[in-house]
Amino acid sequence: MAYSKNLIDHYENPRNVGSMDKESKEVGTGLVGAPACGDVMKLQIKVSNSGIIEDAKFKTFGCGSAIASSSLITEWVKGKSVDEAHSIKNTEIANHLALPPVKIHCSVLAEDAIKAAIADYKDKNKK
Amino acid sequence: MIKNIYFDYQATTPVDPRVIDKMIPYFGEIYGNPHSRNHSYGWEAEEAVEIARENVANIIGANPKEIIFTSGATESNNLAIKGLADFYGDKKNHIITCVTEHKCVLESCRFLSEKKGFKVTYLPVKSDGLIDLKELKNAITSKTLLVSIMGVHNEIGVIQPLEEIGEICKKNDVFFHTDCAQAIGKIPLDVNQMNIDLMSISGHKIYAPKGVGALYVRRKPRVRISAMMSGGGQERGMRSGTLSPALCVGLGEACKIYSEEMETENKKLEKLKNAFLEGIRSSCDEIYLNGSEEKRVPGNLNLSFAYIEGESLMMGIKNLAVSSGSACTSASLEPSYVLKALGVEEELAHTSLRIGLGRFTTEEDVKHAVNKIVSEVKRLRALSPLWEMAQDGVDLTKINWAAH
Numbered sequence: 001m002a003y004s005k006n007l008i009d010h011y012e013n014p015r016n017v018g019s020m021d022k023e024s025k026e027v028g029t030g031l032v033g034a035p036a037c038g039d040v041m042k043l044q045i046k047v048s049n050s051g052i053i054e055d056a057k058f059k060t061f062g063c064g065s066a067i068a069s070s071s072l073i074t075e076w077v078k079g080k081s082v083d084e085a086h087s088i089k090n091t092e093i094a095n096h097l098a099l100p101p102v103k104i105h106c107s108v109l110a111e112d113a114i115k116a117a118i119a120d121y122k123d124k125n126k127k
Numbered sequence: 128m129i130k131n132i133y134f135d136y137q138a139t140t141p142v143d144p145r146v147i148d149k150m151i152p153y154f155g156e157i158y159g160n161p162h163s164r165n166h167s168y169g170w171e172a173e174e175a176v177e178i179a180r181e182n183v184a185n186i187i188g189a190n191p192k193e194i195i196f197t198s199g200a201t202e203s204n205n206l207a208i209k210g211l212a213d214f215y216g217d218k219k220n221h222i223i224t225c226v227t228e229h230k231c232v233l234e235s236c237r238f239l240s241e242k243k244g245f246k247v248t249y250l251p252v253k254s255d256g257l258i259d260l261k262e263l264k265n266a267i268t269s270k271t272l273l274v275s276i277m278g279v280h281n282e283i284g285v286i287q288p289l290e291e292i293g294e295i296c297k298k299n300d301v302f303f304h305t306d307c308a309q310a311i312g313k314i315p316l317d318v319n320q321m322n323i324d325l326m327s328i329s330g331h332k333i334y335a336p337k338g339v340g341a342l343y344v345r346r347k348p349r350v351r352i353s354a355m356m357s358g359g360g361q362e363r364g365m366r367s368g369t370l371s372p373a374l375c376v377g378l379g380e381a382c383k384i385y386s387e388e389m390e391t392e393n394k395k396l397e398k399l400k401n402a403f404l405e406g407i408r409s410s411c412d413e414i415y416l417n418g419s420e421e422k423r424v425p426g427n428l429n430l431s432f433a434y435i436e437g438e439s440l441m442m443g444i445k446n447l448a449v450s451s452g453s454a455c456t457s458a459s460l461e462p463s464y465v466l467k468a469l470g471v472e473e474e475l476a477h478t479s480l481r482i483g484l485g486r487f488t489t490e491e492d493v494k495h496a497v498n499k500i501v502s503e504v505k506r507l508r509a510l511s512p513l514w515e516m517a518q519d520g521v522d523l524t525k526i527n528w529a530a531h
Contacts, residue, residue, distance in 0.1 A: 003442075011442060017510055034528035035474035035513060038436050038462070042512035059512035063438035067510060 003064065004098035010068035015075050018057040020044045028121025030113040039066050039106065043113035045077060045085070047121055053077050053085055058113075065103035069093050069110040077114060086118050129446045132492045136426055136485030137281050137309060138450055142377065143334035143486065149380040150336070153373035161370050162361055172372045179372075179379025183341050186382040187307075187326060188317035192346060195362045196375050199340035200308035201231040203327035204275075206342055206366065207304045208235040210352030211273055211325070212245060219272035223301075225250045225258055226468045227282075232275055232306055246270070254470050255419035256285035264295055273302045278310030282465045282481055283418030284427025286314055293322030302350060308332050308340075312385030313393070313424040318343060324350045330374070334486060335381035339374035342366075392486060396425035399484050399493050403428060406497030411504050417466055417479060428482040429466075431475045434514035435507045440480060443503035447496050450481045474523075 003011075019042075022029045026046050033039040039062035046055040056074035060067045072093055077085040093099075093107040133141070153175060161176045163169025177191065184191040197203045212222070224236055226249045239245035248266045250258050258276060267274075274296050276287050289305060296303035303322060308329035310316060318326060326343040330336055344350050344365065358367025385392075408414050413433040432440055437451045451463075462476035471479070484493075508514040513523060 011439075014510060019515065031512065032529065035477070035523060036472070036528070038438075038477040040512055040528075042515075059510055059515055061434060061511045061513045062436050064442040066436070067439060 003100075006072075007065060007068045007097040007099070010071040010097070011064040014058075014067055014071040016055075016057050016071065016078075017059065019059065020046055020055070020057050025124050026121075028117040028119070028124070030116025030118075030120060032112045032116050033062070033109055035061065038062060039109055041066065041070050041109055041113040043070060043074065043110075043117045045114075045117045045121060047082060051082050053080055053082065062106065062109075063103070065097065065099055066106040066109060068097050069099070069106045070113065072096060073110045073114055082118055082121070085114055088114060131446050131448060132496060134447055134449045134482050134484065134488070134492075134496065136483035136488075137284070137332070137481060138483070139331045139337065140334045140485055141487065142331075142336050143381065143384060145384060146335055146377050146380045150373045150377045153371075153376055157372065159372075161372050161375075162359070175372050176370055176375045179375040179377075182379035182383040182386070183328065184343075186311060186316065186386045187323075187328075187343060188319055189343050190346060192363075193318075193343055195342045195344055195365050196370050196378070197340045197342055197366055198338055199331070200229075200306060200327045200329035201340075203329075203340050203342040204229070204231045204304075204306055205235050206352060206355050207325040207327060207344075208232065208273065208275060209239065210355060210365070211302060211304070211350070212239050212243060213353035214351045215272055216243060216245070219270050220244060221246045221248070221268055221270040222273045222275065223248045223250060223263065223266050223271060224275045225252060225277075227252050227256065227280060227465045228275065228277055229281060229306055229308075232277070236275075250276075252468050255422070256280060256283050256417075256465075256469055257287060257419060257422060258292075260288065260291055260295065263292065264299075267295070267299045267301060271299070271301045273304055275304040275306070277306040277308075278316070279307070279313055279424050280418065280427075280465070281309050282463060283429045283469070284309075284423040285418040286310070286422045286424065289316075289321045289323065296324075297322045309424070311382065312389050313426065315389075318345065325352075328378075330378045330381065333378075333381045333385060335377040336374060339371070339378045341378060393425055396484050396488075399488055399490065400425045400428060402490070403482065403484070403493050403497060406493070407500055407504075410501040414504075415475065417469060417471060426484045428484070429479060430482065431471065431479045432504055433475060433478055434511045434517060435478050435504060437478050437480050439507055440478075440500075440503055443507060444496075444499050447499060450483075451479065 058070040060070045090107040090111040159168030159172035161172040180191040236247045302324045304325035306327045324345045328341040330339040415431040417429040466476040
């Protein structure tokens with residue numbers, strides 16, 4: 001199975017690896033997947049007062065496609081509004097990385113992760 | 128260009144150059160049909176096949192007349208299990224095997240239970256990958272025809288207690304078949320001492336070509352099997368079809384080499400294995416060896432690298448040819464059924480790789496592989512949320528994970 005250049009690039013040089021303070025009100029954390037299924041993604045976003053995602057970080061346990069999918073989505077959400085980030089579709093990730101059919105679930109997980117992070121942020125900042 | 132290094136000796140082995148040398152004449156000038164009795168062309172080919180048969184017999188302490196050439200261990204396992212079941216099935220209809228057997232054994236048993244009304248008992252394994260002899264004894268009934276347990280495991284390299292199993296079978300008047308595809312040349316085998324009635328042998332796991340194997344069928348007391356293919360009645364009526372002298376010679380030569388070199392090779396592999404394991408363990412914590420630490424062949428390391436998914440590790444060490452399980456199931460995303468049977472939790476099973484060492488593995492290869500694996504393990508653990516949580520003292524089993 002040959003992986004695409006984009007995928008290998010994100011696997012070998014993952015962007016935005018790391019963690020932020022999950023207690024901070026500006027930070028939303030999404031933790032999705034399960035170790036028993038072979039994929040766990042932790043995705044964090046830091047949101048400014050005006051609702052723009054200033055920073056994003058991830059850590060992923062999973063195959064190369066899962067690592068690349070989460071790396072890519074952190075790159076994409078930076079600078080976007082929370083609503084824009086919420087509308088990112090897994091198919092866009094799958095297309096950009098040319099994921100093979102058996103790996104589509106990795107892009108689904110990345111979409112779930114950003115949605116979970118946004119939900120966590122909104123939950124913390126309910127008025 | 129980065130050099131690729133082969134670490135998948137349980138999937139297959141390269142053909143030993145000495146084996147190739149012996150085979151080559153039988154692709155060219157010696158082309159007779161070994162079953163032709165009327166002229167020298169046939170006699171010459173037949174002689175080569177019979178010498179090969181002797182070499183195969185010698186490595187397991189058998190008589191050459193008890194060796195049937197086949198296309199490989201899958202055919203041998205099918206022929207042994209289905210052939211025996213067909214011949215004796217009207218008297219006894221119970222088979223005992225084990226959950227970690229190779230697919231061709233499990234599927235042959237499943238065929239017999241679904242289509243031929245056989246009862247099959249699948250023995251569990253202990254956490255070291257070995258069967259419990261007491262459970263074997265308890266499973267035997269007056270209807271038990273056959274016990275089929277492999278010698279050395281293809282994924283985890285553990286050695287089953289063949290002699291003890293053979294003794295139990297003999298006492299209870301049950302046939303004993305063993306798949307020794309991974310055992311030939313790795314452990315001493317003697318069909319009489321171990322009371323083995325049927326043994327499957329593969330060429331390509333022992334530096335002979337793919338496409339050839341053998342089945343040992345005991346003559347005293349005689350074990351009968353029905354042929355699976357109709358034809359000219361070659362191989363004492365048990366396996367019709369013209370033999371390939373070149374392939375038979377290859378298998379014979381590979382056995383002959385192992386008869387002479389098994390001990391030296393095992394010593395070398397033991398050293399390489401220890402260097403490999405110590406090299407990784409001295410730099411990384413939480414590396415688990417799957418299967419018995421003592422009762423295993425030195426050429427197999429099945430390791431779990433906790434907190435790192437196995438496929439991502441393989442992608443990181445892509446110039447090292449290792450495997451996430453057996454070659455037959457490497458397309459599947461499911462963790463290995465063998466590791467599950469050992470009781471390895473699914474999260475750990477996802478982190479496992481099989482590393483195979485063999486005749487052509489060098490110290491340099493091992494050093495290179497250890498360095499590469501250690502640096503990738505560190506890189507991927509830095510990427511792993513599970514590693515981070517474990518370092519922070521979070522109990523991963525207490526988290527309510529969403530299965531997907």
